[in-house]
Amino acid sequence: MLISEKFEVTIEGTHSLPIPDVYAQPFADGGHSRVAVKAFFEGKEISFHGKLHNYKNRFVLSFGKRYQKELGVFPSDYFELQLSENTTKYGVEMPEEFDAVLQSDPEAMERFELLTDGKKRSLIYFIIRIKNSQTRIDKALIITENLKMGITDQRELVKDRR
Numbered sequence: 350m351l352i353s354e355k356f357e358v359t360i361e362g363t364h365s366l367p368i369p370d371v372y373a374q375p376f377a378d379g380g381h382s383r384v385a386v387k388a389f390f391e392g393k394e395i396s397f398h399g400k401l402h403n404y405k406n407r408f409v410l411s412f413g414k415r416y417q418k419e420l421g422v423f424p425s426d427y428f429e430l431q432l433s434e435n436t437t438k439y440g441v442e443m444p445e446e447f448d449a450v451l452q453s454d455p456e457a458m459e460r461f462e463l464l465t466d467g468k469k470r471s472l473i474y475f476i477i478r479i480k481n482s483q484t485r486i487d488k489a490l491i492i493t494e495n496l497k498m499g500i501t502d503q504r505e506l507v508k509d510r511r
Contacts, residue, residue, distance in 0.1 A: 360412060360417065386399050388412075
């Protein structure tokens with residue numbers, strides 16, 4: 350499995366992390382544009398998944414306000430990153446609750462698999478943001494019912510129609 354050394358970065362603009370070619374190029378050459386990321390700052394560590402973008406002939410990674418707050422960094426701070434090969438099926442970790450609901454409903458799973466990779470990830474991220482396990486299950490059930498009704502629009506998939 351491909352894993353980089355830890356390296357130092359700082360935020361550019363509001364949420365962009367420039368990734369030196371020496372660390373990004375092996376992933377790009379291996380066809381791994383989606384990566385697992387670990388960020389380290391003052392004894393804290395967070396993990397997330399992201400996409401290496403080749404922007405204006407250099408690699409960048411989005412590092413949104415949510416991750417900045419969770420790690421406790423500001424745009425003027427320097428901190429460390431480590432990239433590794435993303436081995437998840439959807440490019441992000443599937444929440445246990447969402448996976449269980451989909452596994453219990455073959456029709457919903459089949460329709461979920463027909464969505465674009467981006468829509469799948471968006472739904473997964475939607476569920477991940479929910480802190481309460483029971484609420485995650487409830488939202489997953491709503492999504493699966495909407496999938497079975499043929500709804501594919503992102504905003505409509507998460508609406509309760511009862």
